[in-house]
Amino acid sequence: MKSKRPVIFLFICIFHLPVFAQTNNDTSVLAKNTSIDSSYIKYYDQYLNVTAGWSTRNTRYIVSYSQFYTRFVLSPKETNQFFLGLDYSFLYLYYSFTPQLFNLNRADTIKGDSKRSTFGTGFSFKQWHINLDYQSVKGYYLRNTNEFIPGWIKGDAYIQFPRLKTIQAGGQVGYNFNKKFSISSLTSGQAQQLKTVITFFPTLAYWHIKLKDDTIDSVQKANNVLTVNNDINLLLPAAINVVFAKNFYVAAFAGPVIGVDFYKANGFDETGQALATSGTRVSTGYYARGSIGYTGRKFFAGIDAVSRYYGHQQQGQKFSKNSYGMQVYMGTRFNPPHLLQKTVTWLDKINPL
Numbered sequence: 001m002k003s004k005r006p007v008i009f010l011f012i013c014i015f016h017l018p019v020f021a022q023t024n025n026d027t028s029v030l031a032k033n034t035s036i037d038s039s040y041i042k043y044y045d046q047y048l049n050v051t052a053g054w055s056t057r058n059t060r061y062i063v064s065y066s067q068f069y070t071r072f073v074l075s076p077k078e079t080n081q082f083f084l085g086l087d088y089s090f091l092y093l094y095y096s097f098t099p100q101l102f103n104l105n106r107a108d109t110i111k112g113d114s115k116r117s118t119f120g121t122g123f124s125f126k127q128w129h130i131n132l133d134y135q136s137v138k139g140y141y142l143r144n145t146n147e148f149i150p151g152w153i154k155g156d157a158y159i160q161f162p163r164l165k166t167i168q169a170g171g172q173v174g175y176n177f178n179k180k181f182s183i184s185s186l187t188s189g190q191a192q193q194l195k196t197v198i199t200f201f202p203t204l205a206y207w208h209i210k211l212k213d214d215t216i217d218s219v220q221k222a223n224n225v226l227t228v229n230n231d232i233n234l235l236l237p238a239a240i241n242v243v244f245a246k247n248f249y250v251a252a253f254a255g256p257v258i259g260v261d262f263y264k265a266n267g268f269d270e271t272g273q274a275l276a277t278s279g280t281r282v283s284t285g286y287y288a289r290g291s292i293g294y295t296g297r298k299f300f301a302g303i304d305a306v307s308r309y310y311g312h313q314q315q316g317q318k319f320s321k322n323s324y325g326m327q328v329y330m331g332t333r334f335n336p337p338h339l340l341q342k343t344v345t346w347l348d349k350i351n352p353l
Contacts (some may be wrong), residue, residue, distance in 0.1 A: 059075070078114075080098070129172075210227065
């Protein structure tokens with residue numbers, strides 16, 4: 001028989017692992033280097049590259065208590081998002097949101113509703129790639145509700161947390177070991193890979209994330225932040241980009257994830273008494289990404305998918321997170337506005353790198 005005791009720890013422990021940003025473009029900024037053999041990469045960074053498309057993404061949090069034979073699988077509802085990306089020279093902007101147009105008739109009494117908003121920006125120099133991002137997700141449900149409600153069957157409503165919200169801000173710094181490999185060619189259209197090539201692309205990532213419960217009365221504002229996480233991860237993927245039929249490519253990334261999670265969490269027990277926990281844990285996992293696409297002189301298009309999984313254990317408790325998503329995009333190129341050209345030229349002159 002399963003014990004109900006772990007339920008009071010759900011909001012204390014569930015977010016020890018912060019969200020790994022689901023922005024698939026998080027490493028797609030351009031590394032411009034004119035010393036690269038032109039037979040490997042063709043650059044389009046002199047144009048304003050505009051990318052638009054559809055994406056779906058999700059993050060599941062799994063908390064397991066082996067001693068109680070109990071687990072929690074917390075997830076936002078899968079939603080369709082529209083995104084827009086702008087790339088010029090070493091500058092990059094990205095924004096995605098959940099439009100009503102893409103989610104008509106999606107009112108869901110079974111899983112509830114989830115809303116997402118993502119913003120990202122970045123730049124690069126030589127073989128370094130730097131990205132900053134912000135993400136907000138509101139609305140979660142308990143995916144394994146059947147393990148808590150006897151007689152629950154598919155089609156019944158899940159246990160829902162409609163006002164549960166995560167807010168994340170962070171950044172990543174990656175280094176491309178092979179200058180003949182173009183990271184930006186996979187999604188931004190700023191470059192085209194001309195020959196098959198492999199590389200090693202380690203990335204150091206940091207996120208600061210808060211879990212908030214908006215149902216708590218505003219006068220209790222000091223208590224509505226349930227968790228604060230500072231997560232540091234090192235991604236160590238190897239990558240290959242296979243070019244075929246001149247303008248088409250298939251790319252893959254795969255490697256381990258090693259990280260350290262610093263967390264502080266607040267919660268309440270069954271009697272309403274405040275509980276708190278904090279600590280530091282080492283987390284491990286994997287990172288995988290796959291891309292297929294077309295790049296031409298005027299247009300480019302493709303499909304990009306990503307999956308990340310990592311977690312840690314402590315005293316019979318296992319905390320893990322699976323983030324996954326896919327995007328379908330297409331884009332084109334324009335001559336940049338004169339003001340943008342002048343601004344980038346000025347920045348390029350004062351940039352000591």
